Amino acid sequence: MEFAEYLPIWDRLTPQQQQRIAEVIEFRNVKKGTHIHDSSAECLGLVMVRSGQLRAYILSEDGREITISRLFEYDVSLLSASCVMPDMQFNVMIEAEKDTQFWSIPACLFKNLVDDSLAVAAFANSLISGNFSELMWLMEQIMWKSFDKRLAAFLLEERSIDGTDSLKITHEKIANHMGTAREVVTRMLRYFQSEGMVKLTRGTIEITDTRKLEELVHT
DSSP states (O other): OGGGGGSTTGGGSOHHHHHHHHHHOEEEEEOTTOEEEOTTSOOOOEEEEEESOEEEEEEOTTSOEEEEEEEOTTOEEOTTOTTTSTTOOSOOEEEESSOEEEEEEOHHHHHHHHHHOHHHHHHHHHHHHHHHHHHHHHHHHHHHSOHHHHHHHHHHHHHHHHTSSEEOOOHHHHHHHHTSOHHHHHHHHHHHHHTTSEEEETTEEEEOOHHHHHHHHHO
């Protein structure tokens, strides 16, 4: 069972619990751009990423997006399982940023496992704690960091993820990640270009001076 190596607590489950998971776990293969969970959907449950890249985000009342988490290979998330976390007061959307393969353990089963197993309950609490820490970090970035520093950090993060200085990403997509308007992103990127940090072409942002971006982030 390949999925077992993607679930950190597998060896701490009883054979009966392992069998229950094996009987109902779902494997999905989705294309880039697919929305796998939104506010109108039923609980997706525990998500374990086999390959690819997922993005979890929330929407403001006026429809503005902001990324709260990104999931890569071996990442595990409960963000789509609001029925497991009944006190969660916001709706989380999840989309595939790249072609992605993942497993999901139904929320009803995972909730039963949380109730029955101290190991699963501790694991769930650690996931929830991690999500809370990510949200607090995001709030600190928005409240205390200027937008130019946040944008520079985002570009460097994208460079690290994609392994290239040539980023195939639109200004609109960056705005969705960062919870701002496309025009704000465009103005700041044009400033970065005037400072020699990036070069802008249609649909592509080429990082031309990594050192300057890093200095901006840390000043």
